[in-house]
Amino acid sequence: MFLKHIAIIGGGIIGATAAFYLTRPTETDSVEVTLFDDGEGQATKAASGIISPWLSKRRNKRWYALAKRGAELIPELVHGAQLGSEVYEQTGTIVTRKSSEDLKALYTEAKEKAATTPAMGEVQLFSATQVGEKLPFLTTPPAGVFVSGGAKIDGAQFVNQLLDNAQAHHLKIVHGRAKFNSSGLITCDSQQVSFDRTIVATGAWMKATLAPLGLNLAVRPQKGQLIDISVHTKESWDTLPVMMPEGSSDIIPFAGGKLVIGATHEDDQQFDLTPTKTARDELLANAGAFISNLAKEQVVDMRVGTRAYTPDFGPFFGQLPTNPAISVGGGLGSSGLTTGPIIGYLLAKSVLGELDQDLSCYTKPVSDYLANL
Ligand SMILES: Cc1cc2nc3c(=O)[nH]c(=O)nc-3n(C[C@H](O)[C@H](O)[C@H](O)COP(=O)(O)OP(=O)(O)OC[C@H]3O[C@@H](n4cnc5c(N)ncnc54)[C@H](O)[C@@H]3O)c2cc1C
Incomplete structure (x- = not known):
């Protein structure tokens, strides 16, 4: 009963x-x-699928406590529900800053947080060359902080x-x-x-x-768009880390030479779900700062979703x-x-x-x- x-x-x-x-x-x-x-x-x-809250610029303590606990729960949930690596994979994330001073400060912050946050895993400061070795499709890699506990998830x-x-x-x-x-x-x-x-x-x-x-x-809606780019490669990309460049779009590599680039944050579109050329071009240009010669013909798909925000x-x-x-x-x-x-x-x-x-x-x-x- x-x-x-x-x-x-x-x-x-x-x-x-x-x-x-x-x-x-x-x-x-x-x-x-x-x-x-x-x-x-x-x-x-529709989401890009990045799990890596620890180095966010947000300073909301409740949000951080929740996101930190959330990042710890997800591997347990994945294990309990027996979800495979096509759903969730801990590939690590690379977070960048535009100035070398900010990057050093980020690295110090990351090391301090990792000391009390086992879910972050290992933290390393990577030169541009090291980032290029981790992400071989980048033609202009930036330096960045690598956090091995970062993950990608297929929503x-x-x-x-x-x-x-x-x-x-x-x-x-x-x-x-x-x-x-x-x-x-x-x-x-x-x-x-x-x-x-x-x-x-x-x-x-x-x-x-x-x-x-x-x-x-x-609660108000916000439109988010992202693009899937197809890149010809003979290498297996399934364990490549995610790149989160400061002030630009995230770059998320998947097996088979797929790059997800996203996402837009459009506050004036209500619940509209139409993919737009403007968003495609903006996302392609953002990725183009790190990957030269990307063409719009390589955009094989666009996804659109509606986020919810409180004041x-x-x-x-x-x-x-x-x-x-x-x-x-x-x-x-x-x-x-x-x-x-x-x-x-x-x-x-x-x-x-x-x-x-x-x-x-x-x-x-x-x-x-x-x-x-
Ligand atoms: C483009 C994009 C990229 C993103 N990237 C990331 C990322 O990398 N990392 C990250 O952590 N987050 C990311 N997010 C944010 C994340 O996807 C959302 O915050 C989260 O998925 C919201 O989950 P939810 O369950 O609250 O709502 P939703 O996933 O929106 O689910 C709500 C569901 O309720 C249904 N519904 C609504 N009203 C009714 C009704 N009356 N009756 C029945 N069903 C109803 C809707 O149809 C929908 O299916 C991204 C979001 C977008 C749009």
Whole structure:
């Protein structure tokens, strides 16, 4: 017999991770989960896929604590769900700075952090020649700080495999848009259902999701585009590190000679999902600073997704103050592949009544992001 019927609205990285942890087999198998997702514009499936929060310029302490814990959880989750190297691989990341003084300061910061952060792995200061040896496709390599614990993750495969795993254990997926009515009942495809607990993880769309409950959530959309470039090579690229150049687009090499370049941050495009020539040319030009002779014909694909931002750029999660049966998690911005899994995990534990820790080191109260309509 199922003791708790739980709904998850939104099947991105938060929703899929929560579904995985809620449906892990237990002695009682006491939970049945229904996940509603319409998939439109999902940020997780469009993302570049870099996990390397430690040397970010952000100085938000809650965000850093959450991202640091997120980067530690992901390898455990990958192991627990038996995800392969096509989904997640610790290849290391190379972070650059434009001035040699800034690079030295970054290296000092990285060494200090690595001393108390085992997930960072080994830290090395690489000359331009050493970076060129690590990334042989670069024609003008910069010097950089190498962090061996950095990783790349395929958001689409991560979510699909977690959901496949959960479907084997009491997860039902409903493909479609779910809506609350004013008393918190959920309607999808004109059927109305009530659940004991609900997790809302609808990314950039969460303002609309919560509006029928009389709540005005401070979350806005941001369009992100990236390009896939095909490069002719006979070498295997599957373990090459990611490069994160200061003030430019990230360069992420994949097996088979694919380079992902991204991403744009477009604040004025609302929920538009059209790939644009302007973005393609900008991303190609950014990559061109390090790789000469790239042609637009080498762009084989473009991906577009919608990120969610709060006014203070901080992710939030927890119960709704007005309805504790509904928990929310979102506002992940540009680092949600790193912070999404830990939020999904903590929300799942909270819904199961298994959470015994104060979350204020990771998030401001959800009420800080809400006003009544
Ligand atoms: C181009 C790009 C590059 C990025 N690169 C990185 C990176 O390198 N590293 C990193 O850490 N992060 C990166 N990010 C950020 C990261 O992808 C996001 O922060 C994260 O994936 C957001 O996850 P989420 O689960 O909150 O939302 P989403 O992944 O957007 O999922 C929300 C889901 O809810 C669904 N939904 C919405 N409303 C409803 C409804 N009413 N009913 C049913 N379903 C609904 C949507 O269709 C969607 O499928 C990138 C983002 C973009 C766009």
